[in-house]
Amino acid sequence: MHAFGDTDPTRVDESRICSARRSPEHPAIIEHRKVTLEQAEELLSSFRRMAPHFPFVQVPGDATVPSLSRTSPFLLLAILTTASIRDPPLYHQMDFEFKRILSTKVIVEGRKSLDSVQGILVYVAWYPLHANPKNNQAFMYINLATSLTSDLGLDLELPNLNSFGNISTQGLIEGASFTDAAKRAYLGCYYLSSALSLGFQKPPGLRYRNLMDGHGQSLLQDESSAEISSLIKLQRLAERIAEVHRSSEPKGDLQMEALNAEVNIQMFQHEVQEWRKSIATSVRNLPFIGMAERYLGCAIYSHELGFLRRPYRDHLRSMTSNPPVNPAHLESCLQAAKTFCEYLLSLPETSYLDFTAIQWSMVVHAILVLSRLTFVMAANLGWDSDTTRSNVPLVMYLDALCYRFQHLSLTPSDTAETPQNPDVLYVFGMILRSCKKSYERRVAKIAPGFLIVDDANVIDMAARGHCPMLDPALNPLFDISDSTYGGSYELSESATPSTSSTAAFLPQYHDVWAVMTGSWAEEF
Incomplete structure (x- = not known):
């Protein structure tokens, strides 16, 4: 690199x-x-x-x-x-x-x-x-x-x-x-x-x-029509995947639900395959097209498994009494999320500087899906914390991304004090570090039978997520006063x-x- x-x-x-730059003694x-x-x-x-x-x-x-x-x-x-x-x-x-x-x-x-x-x-x-x-x-x-x-x-x-x-x-x-x-x-x-x-x-x-x-x-x-057409087709497919699951209602018949889930997955995977056949390899190899394609593979399973539903805790409660209709979909979702993350890490790190808000949202969603998938798989397969770490390499992915953001950021990271004017890469790196800290703490609590819901709707804390936006340590990064900028106000x-x-x-x-x-x- x-x-x-x-x-x-x-x-x-x-x-x-x-x-x-500003020194803490003499704020400039x-x-x-x-x-x-x-x-x-x-x-x-x-x-x-x-x-x-x-x-x-x-x-x-x-x-x-x-x-x-x-x-x-x-x-x-x-x-x-x-x-x-x-x-x-x-x-x-x-x-x-x-x-x-x-x-x-x-x-x-x-x-x-x-x-x-x-x-x-x-x-x-x-x-x-x-x-x-x-x-x-x-x-x-x-x-x-x-x-x-x-x-x-x-x-x-x-x-x-x-x-x-x-x-x-x-x-x-x-x-x-x-x-x-x-x-x-x-x-x-x-x-x-x-x-x-x-x-x-x-x-x-x-x-x-x-x-x-x-x-x-x-x-x-x-000359750019192929890229535009590809992005529109992939986005339309992502929209349809979400619409199918947004409009679906539990049928109470586990056999019928399993059949519907399999039909949906096979249908959308077939459409992705048809898209691949219609697109030149040179277009598919473009980073932003490659990301969209691999994210779609992850979205097919993550929507089917409910990892993107809101409120997620309500869905998690239902999953404890009604596990996924096809446990193999958990492994398929894990492999799809790994494929996305490994493709992301295979890109030249300078390409991150050009990402749009949509590409960054794919990164966020992939991390979210991997985090939620971790605890559902651990509960369904009886993993302990060590087995979980070896099967779901989310910590490795977060470490690699944080290292790259630190390398690319122009904001110094070798001081103990919070910088007054951090750039976007520095801030996002700190957000991912907060996610990693919370994730590691929760994974350490994993043991067979850890995911339990009682009648009072209390979920074991190991399965409950932590939003980095609620991390008080990050507040200084989000609350930069406008008076900092030359008396701009x-x-x-x-x-x-x-x-x-x-x-x-x-x-x-x-x-x-x-x-x-x-x-x-x-x-x-």
């Missing part, structure tokens, strides 16, 4: 993007800073490395910051925000600017354009949900994007040219048809909406339609307080938007 940036000259020079304020055109070009170059993981928004190869400032300024702002994620102070500043422009241009002024949709999609695709799920605004943004696609008419086969009175058609239509960029954006909106809804078990904001197949077919001449010297306006009390950042649409655009 190579250190970050050792072998890839296209990556941004990290020495130029350094996180500010991290000043907001201006983003130069040169720095913006570096961030754009960094985003080009990330972009293949979300092929629904494509930046032309010859595009520059000045050219994008003129044609797609909001998309450019989202790109700069997303690409600055490894530099927490800059990301905080850009994130605020993105939200400010989004609220002003889209919500207040009601502007509707493909540029707005693409910008929101990029922002949501790399939203750092895995590092702070308590602060989850991704649904709000993707629902806004879904609403905009409807306003733009992207849910129709052809554009209604009479309905574009207050809508920008730049990049949206070509002749009497939607552009390829518009079709990709519509498919991307479905992909994100569906994946996020499944992950948090919420109703989807955009349902699958045959029109999406038509859009996929019309993009076949595009303080008045600048040029701001004049006014009781009649709340605008004076908003953060006074360097106006990146004004520079983008002004001097940068003039460079083009």
Whole structure:
């Protein structure tokens, strides 16, 4: 494994993007800073490395910051925000600017354009949900994007040219048809909406339609169409798997339930096999496609076994009196989860830097499934703690991931004190360490007959999970004060307080938007 940036000259020079440090004796304020055109070009170059993981928004190869400032300024702002994620102070500043422009241009002024949709999609695709799920605004943004696609008419086969009175058609239509960029954006909106809804078990904001197949077919001449088609097909299959089990009700007939379970598994596995036959090997070998394929193999069994049901404890209680109808499915689920984790660890560690929120959610779900599977298998097979450790290598997987995150993170980890401005990889590594600590403590309690439920609904503590979001040791990582960032919520010297306006009390950042649409655009 190579250190970050050792072998890839296209990556941004990290020495130029350094996180500010604070000593506990003299807490420093991290000043907001201006983003130069040169720095913006570096961030754009960094985003080009990330972009293949979300092929629904494509930046032309010859595009520059000045050219994008003129044609797609909001998309450019989202790109700069997303690409600055490894530099927490800059990301905080850009994130605020993105939200400010989004609220002003889209919500207040009601502007509707493909540029707005693409910008929101990029922002949501790399939203750092895995590092702070308590602060989850991704649904709000993707629902806004879904609403905009409807306003733009992207849910129709052809554009209604009479309905574009207050809508920008730049990049949206070509002749009497939607552009390829518009079709990709519509498919991307479905992909994100569906994946996020499944992950948090919420109703989807955009349902699958045959029109999406038509859009996929019309993009076949595009070099990235195979990746888009693959992601859409796999996501649709994941959606159907969840729908089947969401709508199923216990029948009371164990033989019939076993038959239904086997039919469902065989049906979905057959569809995955058909998908494999229809996809070129070069596409299947792409990391984000490989992850989606292997995660789907895990999802087929984990949904059937109820590991993703909510509330899970209610399902666990039912499993103690009614064990899985086919115990072989437990072993199959374990092998599928191992396959996913081992594929994840086989990827170059620098590829983790490009993961989208959807790929990180797959990692989280795989860890969750392995954890829950551990205690159900131990109870059903009469394992003790040592046998459990040897059969379910979750601790090894967590150790390997934590080591890689520590290696990739720009936040120092060799101090006893909690860093004031940790990056996303550092935070996620700490979350996994909390999971590992809880998991090891619970595995140590495993003994034959440990999983017991009494009439008072009390489950043995070895089987009860621990959410790292409830770990008080992690609170400092999630509760970083905005005053840390250059007095970002303080008045600048040029701001004049006014009781009649709340605008004076908003953060006074360097106006990146004004520079983008002004001097940068003039460079083009």
